[in-house]
Amino acid sequence: MTVWGIVVAFAAGTRNELLLFAAVGLLLGGLDDLLLDGIYVVRRLWRAATVYRRHPRMTADRMPPSNRPGTLAVFIPAWDEGMVIGPMLRHCLSRWATDDVHLFVGVYPNDPASIVAVADVAATSDRVTMVINPLPGPTTKADCLNNLWYALLRWETGRGSSTKAIVLHDAEDVVHGDAIRVMSALIDRFALVQLPVLPLASPGSRWISGHYCDEFAEAHGKALLVREALGAAMPSAGVGCAVAKDMITVLADARGGRPFDPDSLTEDYELGLRIGEQGGRGILVRMRDARGDLVATREYFPDTISDAVKQKARWTVGIALAGWDRLGWGKGLAEAWMRLHDRRALLAAFVLAAAYAGLLFTALTGMAALAGLSDPVPLPNPLPLLLAINFVLLLWRTLVRMAFVYRAYGPVEALRSVPRMIIANMIAMMAARRAIIIYIRLWTGGTLRWDKTAHRFPDVQPDNQRIEIAA
Incomplete structure (x- = not known):
């Protein structure tokens, strides 16, 4: 055998092994997704044939008011958010001008820009309370949320009454005017009420930030609805979600007074699963307003590869690696399946890497055959x-x-979502590599810190009640 023959034989053998591993992995993942699709279609057809034949679809303007009025406390943790937190708070106050809400904003003593921005808004509204963390930032987002919880308890004591629910938001969120009304009405029946998250399409980053639009459109349009239908725990997205005050109290009592775990990188995801373990039921609410727009939370997501990799690496560590250690597999087949579905991101990255490498070796062996350096090497059964x-x-x-x-x-x-699938795959593979490094550091005694990305807020007027999704 010639030297070229040996090289091509080695390349073909490597190709076959990579493609076999990738093909099996992709098949399992594809069947997993296909089963989710099937459940979603059956659920949608069943509801169309039963529920919506008897009742018109509810819209936010026709929703009956809550039977149990009460204040909703909005928790907004902020580290290095001086550029966005002021406009965001003003926008919230404008959109929720007639709602019974109080905003608690967590800042850090070594973040003067955020302190000044929040103080400016608090000086003009008695519905904003600034909470300065006793520790310099960044700690973890969960630690900041715990300090907001303590502040809420003090605020309730001073007022002599209890709040109804806690609403979670980030400093860059664009909220909907009907969000509080919808959450207040439904939190009477559920422990967690999650509104959809729709990323804003960044004009300057259609391909990188745009892939978040694709993923959230499917996740909050299908996957979470399937979880709900199966009776599995509803993970919180960390924004646009309300948690009943009684349930937060239960979680706090179980953790020595801290409802949010400061040792978690994905405290929002864990929150929903912990609620499920306590017997609380979560729901994703896809409801339109009077104009036909979805009542949802909108925000800009990372628009550079480095920031996208950083964010997705944190999600991978918190859900697929540390989440496995911390949460286990839950109770019941449906819960175990959903947690497996959540945690497959790391394995999927290895499968994708093998697939792309296999395609490369396929191209090399094909070019060698075309150049007459070797005979074509067919794929084995x-x-x-x-x-x-x-x-x-x-x-x-x-x-x-x-x-x-x-x-x-x-x-x-x-x-655009079609070519963005390739971009999403590349980001996922890079995020997996970073996630493994972070996890090893944590496992060997590293310190958790708020590994956040830069945020921005849309240039909108505070009284504008409609935000174009593609703004």
């Missing part, structure tokens, strides 16, 4: 069949993604 099945599943997955993006953002973004 059962690879051709596995690849054909995966190709069909990929086409289905692409159509499903496009359908959900179309519903949320329109036809142009739906078309």
